[in-house]
């Protein structure tokens with residue numbers, strides 16, 4: 001009874017200031033989520049007879065996912081391919097600042113969020129492409145996996161498992177402080193359950 005759990009990192013200092021990108025640590029509420037995540041997951045690891053099914057935790061290389069995973073008592077792996085979408089010259093800005101400083105860029109992204117590539121950064125299509133090896137490993141893996149990721153990256157992962165049209169991926173809802181449980185069905189499709197922080 002293998003599970004795949006997906007979660008964004010806990011609220012970060014940049015989330016609090018509405019800044020994108022960067023590599024900020026968790027804010028106090030994010031730290032609370034990190035502890036809560038560990039409790040929620042330990043309760044949910046399926047039993048196989050009297051044995052708990054092994055679990056590994058995959059994070060990005062950014063400190064907010066590593067901090068969110070730090071209380072999980074499982075083997076951990078860091079994937080560069082799970083890092084958040086690169087915002088290039090817009091990294092560290094708020095959306096208001098981007099609209100003021102680079103109005104053409106802001107408008108171009110609103111027009112085509114899937115294909116828009118930040119100057120010196122990435123598009124959603126770029127992210128979807130670089131996630132391919134991670135998704136192949138997720139499908140191949142026999143153990144249960146906890147993926148602690150980022151909004152754009154998890155939109156792409158979720159879009160793949162939910163077989164969503166590409167165009168819908170950049171606006172899929174992946175809320176903070178919510179754990180998403182995926183349970184593979186025998187026919188290869190998945191059941192999904194959203195678990196909110198208790």
Ligand code: G3H
Pocket residue numbers: 020021084085087150151152170
């Ligand atoms: O840049 C970081 C955000 O998590 C991505 O959100 O693609 O909706 O701007 P966005």
